[in-house]
Amino acid sequence: MGKKRIxxxxxxxxxxxxxxxPFQMLLMVGHEVHAVCPGKQKGDKVQTAIHDFDGAQTYSEKPGHLFELNYSFDEVDPENYDAICIAGGRAPEYLRLTPRVIDLVHHFNHFNKPIAAVCHGIQILTAANVVRGRKLTAYYAVGPEVTLAGGEYMNVAATEAVVDGNLVTSPAWPGHPKWIAAFLEVLGTKIEL
Structure with missing residues (x-):
């Protein structure tokens, strides 16, 4: 399968x-990737945060890079995309309050298009009520939300990924190698070595 639009x-x-x-890896393998955020336009930036594990009972948060969006959220037509990929961190807790975000997830779920989410990104999936009867993982603190939304929470190591049909999830960024590889497989992307 050729180039996909994500x-x-x-x-x-x-x-x-x-x-x-994930943004850079998906571009690297030749896919077209439109990075968007509700309320922001192409060329706007989002402030990211670095979540690290410093020995406290939960992760610490430090300022990350500014990430430039390459597409405007208001111009998104889900019919034009083959898959959706959802970043984690604190953004999902408020992005899930945007009805259009929930509508987009419903589209990808309804048409069985690949859906990849990592860490707290799964909060958007639980808010969209698309995890019922599905096996998935998330950052462990999101596990209760998965269960309450009817999903089967898989408590796997942070380096792992869980695939259930079109749904590809991982608990946190240490899982990127397996999570992105699984997402590419679900997309039908072949990499020749």
Missing amino acids: LFLTGDYAEDYETMV
Whole structure:
């Protein structure tokens, strides 16, 4: 299968690695990736945050890079995309309050298009009520939301990914190698070595 068009959803205080790395990796393999955020236009920037594990009971948060969006959210037509990829971090907790974000997720779910989400990005999927009866993972603190939304929360290591049909999830950025590889497989992307 050839080049795919992927909608990439991020926002202010999305996790830095969970924004930069998937966006760049998907471009690297030749896909067209439109990075968007509700309320922002092409050329606007989002402030990312670096979530690190410093020995506290939860992650710490440090300022990340500014990430430039390459497409305007208001111009998104989900019919024009083959898949959606959702960054984690703090952005999903407020992005899920945007009805249009929920509508977009419903589109991808309804048409069985690939959906990739990492870490707290799964909060958007639970808010859209598309995880019922599905196996998926998330940052462990989001696990109760997955269960309450009717999904089967898979408690896997941060370096792992879980695939259930068109749905590809991972608990956190250490899972990028397996998460992105699984997403590419679901997309039908072949990489020759």
